[in-house]
Amino acid sequence: MPQGVVPLTGRAASAADLPRPIRPWLALATSAAVLLACAAEPHIPGAQDYLSSKGVVPAWAPWAGGGAGVAAALAMAAASAPQSTRRRLTTCAGWAAGVLLLWTAVGIVFDVFRAFFWATGIPAGDFSKVDWPGFLTRTVALAATIALARCTLAFQRVTGDGCDRCGLRPGHRDRPTAWLGYTACMLAIVYPSVKYYWWAGGGIGRPGVYTEGFPVMETMLLVGGVVLSLALVRPWGRTFPIWVPFLADRRVPRLLPVAAGVGLSGALVLQGMIPAFAAVNHLLGGPKLPFDSGSANSWVILLVYGGWALFGLALAGATNAYRRQTQAACQVCGR
Numbered sequence: 001m002p003q004g005v006v007p008l009t010g011r012a013a014s015a016a017d018l019p020r021p022i023r024p025w026l027a028l029a030t031s032a033a034v035l036l037a038c039a040a041e042p043h044i045p046g047a048q049d050y051l052s053s054k055g056v057v058p059a060w061a062p063w064a065g066g067g068a069g070v071a072a073a074l075a076m077a078a079a080s081a082p083q084s085t086r087r088r089l090t091t092c093a094g095w096a097a098g099v100l101l102l103w104t105a106v107g108i109v110f111d112v113f114r115a116f117f118w119a120t121g122i123p124a125g126d127f128s129k130v131d132w133p134g135f136l137t138r139t140v141a142l143a144a145t146i147a148l149a150r151c152t153l154a155f156q157r158v159t160g161d162g163c164d165r166c167g168l169r170p171g172h173r174d175r176p177t178a179w180l181g182y183t184a185c186m187l188a189i190v191y192p193s194v195k196y197y198w199w200a201g202g203g204i205g206r207p208g209v210y211t212e213g214f215p216v217m218e219t220m221l222l223v224g225g226v227v228l229s230l231a232l233v234r235p236w237g238r239t240f241p242i243w244v245p246f247l248a249d250r251r252v253p254r255l256l257p258v259a260a261g262v263g264l265s266g267a268l269v270l271q272g273m274i275p276a277f278a279a280v281n282h283l284l285g286g287p288k289l290p291f292d293s294g295s296a297n298s299w300v301i302l303l304v305y306g307g308w309a310l311f312g313l314a315l316a317g318a319t320n321a322y323r324r325q326t327q328a329a330c331q332v333c334g335r
């Protein structure tokens with residue numbers, strides 16, 4: 001028996017002991033739903049063009065993402081040979097389709113905020129108008145992105161050389177990952193720093209008409225981002241410290257920081273990648289960039305959005321490391 005494998009002699013193997021199979025059907029269904037949403041979008045009333053006119057997402061991206069997602073999901077259902085050329089091609093196809101679907105989904109954060117103002121009736125001018133057909137396509141594309149990413153990771157795990165169930169290799173849990181949390185902590189400062197600078201009277205990249213007061217929401221984001229980033233890598237992110245009333249020395253429910261990390265990192269990446277995708281679209285022959293390249297304002301945009309994207313990626317990495325380090329030992333390999 002290979003070293004590190006937990007023997008199952010004396011009892012029947014439970015469902016938890018068996019390798020997790022690849023289930024590409026959710027990825028297949030959601031990718032196909034993107035194609036249906038694209039076909040239905042021109043016939044759904046209520047469009048408010050506040051994204052497509054900016055040249056961020058080309059018209060072909062949803063179709064390409066949905067079609068590539070369907071093809072990748074079908075390929076994963078058929079391919080199972082470990083460490084083969086076909087496996088590598090299928091993996092690349094899965095991630096490429098995921099990028100196209102993510103490209104389609106960018107801007108959904110704007111949709112959520114607009115829908116909030118639309119539903120609550122809080123005066124927000126044009127910001128309370130929602131592109132409902134586009135919102136539908138972006139929502140389905142985001143669901144397809146998540147489903148396809150999970151499917152591709154499962155495919156890599158089952159056809160790779162790690163454990164078929166957990167995907168871990170020997171020593172995987174011991175890899176240094178604290179730097180991801182500390183990096184996310186530092187990147188959480190970027191966007192609030194710009195707002196503090198403008199609030200203090202700084203003029204570089206500042207809008208011509210700037211009437212905002214003290215950046216309260218940005219301060220909340222700063223505090224929340226720093227606390228979450230450190231909680232993923234510090235001991236008090238696993239056990240409540242003694243100064244927390246009623247919870248001192250109790251285990252932190254692992255779902256709490258994991259859910260917060262997944263939600264915040266997803267929103268940051270979706271928002272932060274907008275200028276990058278706009279630049280790619282421009283290089284592919286699309287319209288000019290939605291900001292003046294080389295101006296002071298464009299540098300601020302790249303700083304803020306780039307900071308969001310990097311913050312989201314670092315936070316996602318720290319969240320995944322926290323998830324793996326706090327999960328129970330695998331009942332197949334013992335890791």
